[in-house]
Every structure is written in structure tokens, then in C-alpha cells.
Amino acid sequence: MKIVILQGSPNKKGSTNILAESFSQGAEAAGHSVVRFDLAEMNIRPCTGCVACGYEGPCVLHDDNQKIREAVLGADMIVFATPLYYYGMSAQLKTVIDRFCAYNSSITAKHMKSALLAVAWNSDNWTFDALESHYRTQVRYLDLQDQGMILGRGCGTPSMTKHSKYPDLAYKLGNQL
Ligand SMILES: Cc1cc2nc3c(=O)[nH]c(=O)nc-3n(C[C@H](O)[C@H](O)[C@H](O)COP(=O)(O)O)c2cc1C
Numbered sequence: 001m002k003i004v005i006l007q008g009s010p011n012k013k014g015s016t017n018i019l020a021e022s023f024s025q026g027a028e029a030a031g032h033s034v035v036r037f038d039l040a041e042m043n044i045r046p047c048t049g050c051v052a053c054g055y056e057g058p059c060v061l062h063d064d065n066q067k068i069r070e071a072v073l074g075a076d077m078i079v080f081a082t083p084l085y086y087y088g089m090s091a092q093l094k095t096v097i098d099r100f101c102a103y104n105s106s107i108t109a110k111h112m113k114s115a116l117l118a119v120a121w122n123s124d125n126w127t128f129d130a131l132e133s134h135y136r137t138q139v140r141y142l143d144l145q146d147q148g149m150i151l152g153r154g155c156g157t158p159s160m161t162k163h164s165k166y167p168d169l170a171y172k173l174g175n176q177l
Contacts, residue, residue: 002033004037
């Protein structure tokens with residue numbers, strides 16, 4: 001299976017990437033191929049809402065999102081990876097999801113698999129309520145097949161994350177696909 005990770009943290013050595021890396025190792029050990037995009041390093045502009053694409057067609061913005069589009073449409077699974085920012089996903093990840101607008105039907109027609117990897121400082125049991133609800137709604141709307149969520153509570157720094165159970169859980173999620 002071809003897997004695309006949309007990695008939405010600006011910290012390349014941060015907690016989100018620790019989970020993304022563990023997930024990749026697990027998936028690759030199981031024979032899958034994984035491509036990770038560090039979205040913060042790419043030139044991807046927000047959707048202008050012009051709808052020149054007609055919700056399925058060429059986008060008027062010519063930027064790095066074309067690479068994401070090609071990779072997503074050539075893949076079997078999308079992994080959304082993000083730090084929790086004000087109880088939602090990072091702007092870097094949301095920007096790329098908004099740009100799905102120009103190839104929405106192509107995504108839904110594929111019935112792709114998906115997963116969510118997320119980290120947060122907070123460790124209350126409600127920490128991920130809003131993000132989880134948003135992700136589940138995306139799964140429903142985009143006709144995705146959810147393979148699981150790793151919601152790293154109390155993962156406020158790379159050290160906290162490395163010493164938590166979540167990298168192992170991310171590895172197992174990738175390995176069990
Ligand atoms: C702009 C910003 C907003 C944040 N919002 C939240 C939040 O709402 N809840 C929370 O628990 N942690 C929040 N955090 C903490 C991060 O989610 C946490 O430190 C995470 O480990 C960062 O991941 P990274 O190392 O991949 O960047 C926020 C951090 C930043 C920089």
C-alpha cells in the first residue's frame with residue numbers, strides 16, 4: 001500500500017514527527033511505502049475560495065500543492081499528522097485539506113484509508129474532543145476508511161513524547177495495516 005503522511009508541524013524534530021517517524025517505521029516493516037510531506041517547508045497558499053476549479057479541476061494557485069495532489073491521488077492512504085493548536089489541527093495541515101477542494105471528487109471516489117496522528121501539551125481527557133470530531137467528520141465526508149487515531153496527550157515536548165507510550169502505539173498502527 002502507498003501511504004502519504006501530511007505532516008503539519010513546523011518542528012521537524014518535534015513530537016508530531018516522532019509519531020510520524022514511528023508510524024512510518026511500522027508501516028515500512030510491514031511492506032508499505034511511505035512518503036512524508038513536511039508541509040511547513042512547502043510553499044502552499046490558502047484556498048482563495050474562487051472555485052475556478054469547480055470543486056474538481058485545475059487550481060488557479062500554482063504552488064507546491066500540485067505535489068501533494070499527485071501524491072494523494074496516487075496513494076491508498078492519507079495520514080494526517082498534527083500538533084494540537086488551540087484544540088484543532090495546525091494551519092499548515094488545514095491549508096492543505098482546504099486545497100482538497102480542487103480534487104474533492106477524485107479523493108472520495110478512491111475510498112482511501114486514513115489515520116490521525118496528533119500530539120498535545122494538555123493531558124485532560126477532553127484534550128482531543130474537537131480534533132477527533134473534526135477528523136471523524138472528514139472521514140465521513142471524504143469517504144475515507146479510518147484505520148485509527150493516535151492522540152498523544154501530555155506530549156508537550158519531544159522528550160515527553162519519546163518517554164510516552166505513543167511512539168510505540170504509532171509504530172503498531174503502521175505495522176498492523
Ligand atoms: C500555537 C500553539 C498552539 C497550541 N495549542 C495547544 C492546545 O490547544 N492544547 C494543547 O494541549 N497544546 C497546545 N499547544 C502545544 C503543542 O500542541 C505541543 O507542544 C506539541 O507537542 C507540539 O508539537 P511539535 O513538537 O510537533 O511542534 C500549542 C502550541 C502552539 C505552538
